[in-house]
Amino acid sequence: MEVTNYELFEVPPRWVFLKLETDEGLTGWGEPIVEGHAKTTIAAVEEILDNYLIGKDPLEIERHWQAMYRGRHFRGGPILMSSMAGIDQALWDIKGKHYGAPVYDLLGGRARDRILTYQWIGGDTPEEIREAAAAAVDDGYTALKMAANSQVRRIDSPGVVERIRERLAAVRDEVGDDIDIAVDFRGRITSGMAKWVASKLDPYDPMFYEEPVLPEHFDALPRIESHTKTPLASGERLYSRWEFQQTLANGLVDIVQPDPSHAGGITEVKKIAGAAEAVDVAVALHCALGPIAFASCLHIDATTSNAFVQSQNLDIHNPEQNDLLAYLIDPDIFGFESGYVDAPDEPGLGIEIDESFVREQADAQVDWQNPIWYHDDGSIAEW
Structure with missing residues (x-):
């Protein structure tokens, strides 16, 4: 079995869904997102999938995790780790469907x-x-x-x-x-x-x-x-x-x-x-x-x-x-x-995504950003 394709959907209120496809018809879903940085996260997911995961066996999750993390000179941080997170979730979803078992098993x-x-x-x-x-x-x-x-x-x-x-x-x-x-x-x-x-x-x-x-x-x-x-x-x-x-x-x-x-x-x-x-x-x-x-x-x-x-x-x-x-x-x-x-x-x-609803919602303009707060003196406050 190989990973053959993927799609990414930015949907309300502030999420990104990843659909990962295989040559055997199994699909897995993940949620790679850093809230307020959806476009940046999407770009990072695309780089990982296009340059590494397409064509690989989705069942070798630990190998892929190590490659996504250790295979790059610069690693860690919210964008890269969140990108890996959504891919990892989708791989577990595929693996469970392949073996007919919930991920917890x-x-x-x-x-x-x-x-x-x-x-x-x-x-x-x-x-x-x-x-x-x-x-x-x-x-x-x-x-x-x-x-x-x-x-x-x-x-x-x-x-x-x-x-x-x-x-x-x-x-x-x-x-x-x-x-x-x-x-x-x-x-x-x-x-x-x-x-x-x-x-x-x-x-x-x-x-x-x-x-x-x-x-x-x-x-x-x-x-x-x-x-x-x-x-x-x-x-x-x-x-x-x-x-x-x-x-x-x-x-x-x-x-x-x-x-x-x-x-x-x-x-x-x-x-x-x-x-x-x-x-x-x-x-x-x-x-x-x-x-x-x-x-x-x-x-x-x-x-x-x-x-x-x-x-x-x-x-x-x-x-x-x-x-x-x-x-x-x-x-x-x-x-x-x-x-x-x-x-x-x-x-x-163990969940079934309503793909038609996802596609419908992905047509919306989301671009969620958290507010920037200011103290009375004009200095920046933590949100």
């Missing part, structure tokens, strides 16, 4: 029956985020995630910290103590402010603090940890096992969050999860993308004993009213029960 089989998933809640005021939390719990979620803050100056006022506290306090007051609440700092807060904010939020017992600082400031994590009892999580902006190695070796976080559409795909993220298990660190795979990326996460979760919660951006409890799941022939494929989901058990990634 090819990864060694199940370590669990289902995985807890959380729902993102938002709102500009404590009242709005309280309402969002109530709605999510009504929909069956037992775990939530919220942003701690929007813009925060390098050293900000007690009033800003108090407003952050009020947001979490409102959610905890609404949902009670039986619901988990993850708090995402999104790297928007400096290390000095993160210590202060974390200590103020601790009384509300968050599940974890996500990205308390950006990866370039990970050396500050031990100082932040000394001011909080809450587990620290990070990793969506790390792209390989080598980047995670220093984080794990130095015990900087309690939870790693690699993204299978950014950190080299299923092949690489499974290795990162294994390295984390060896040092008693939990895994919460990052996924702010589409159904192909989400399916890839679930197959890893199914085989990873130290995975404990899965992020998602699909609002999967209500697929019949969800245009994001319209890319699937069966929008109910992931299922949802009491805040848990399961990996699809059909061959490959």
Whole structure:
């Protein structure tokens, strides 16, 4: 069997889908995208496929991963690793279909029956985020995630910290103590402010603090940890096992969050999860993308004993009213029960893409870009 052709589709809201074709009629789907850099990512995928993978046996996934990574003088980083990630997902999809097995069986089989998933809640005021939390719990979620803050100056006022506290306090007051609440700092807060904010939020017992600082400031994590009892999580902006190695070796976080559409795909993220298990660190795979990326996460979760919660951006409890799941022939494929989901058990990634809908949506002009935020003095703020 050989890889013979491919197509790339940029589709709303901010995704890229890859269709990989073989001479035996099997196709695989992947999701290679760096949000806000779709055209750059597409160009990188095309370079890899045109110059290496076309004509190769798609079943030799590890060989291809090593060639895509080690076969080039310049390697790593978000664009190249995300490009490889989508290709890797498509290869696993083909391999599972070839052997008539779900990807999780090819990864060694199940370590669990289902995985807890959380729902993102938002709102500009404590009242709005309280309402969002109530709605999510009504929909069956037992775990939530919220942003701690929007813009925060390098050293900000007690009033800003108090407003952050009020947001979490409102959610905890609404949902009670039986619901988990993850708090995402999104790297928007400096290390000095993160210590202060974390200590103020601790009384509300968050599940974890996500990205308390950006990866370039990970050396500050031990100082932040000394001011909080809450587990620290990070990793969506790390792209390989080598980047995670220093984080794990130095015990900087309690939870790693690699993204299978950014950190080299299923092949690489499974290795990162294994390295984390060896040092008693939990895994919460990052996924702010589409159904192909989400399916890839679930197959890893199914085989990873130290995975404990899965992020998602699909609002999967209500697929019949969800245009994001319209890319699937069966929008109910992931299922949802009491805040848990399961990996699809059909061959490959287990999802069937509605190709006609993908082609229709690919005609739209997407070009999604994140906003650029400014502080009151005109300086750039973290988004």
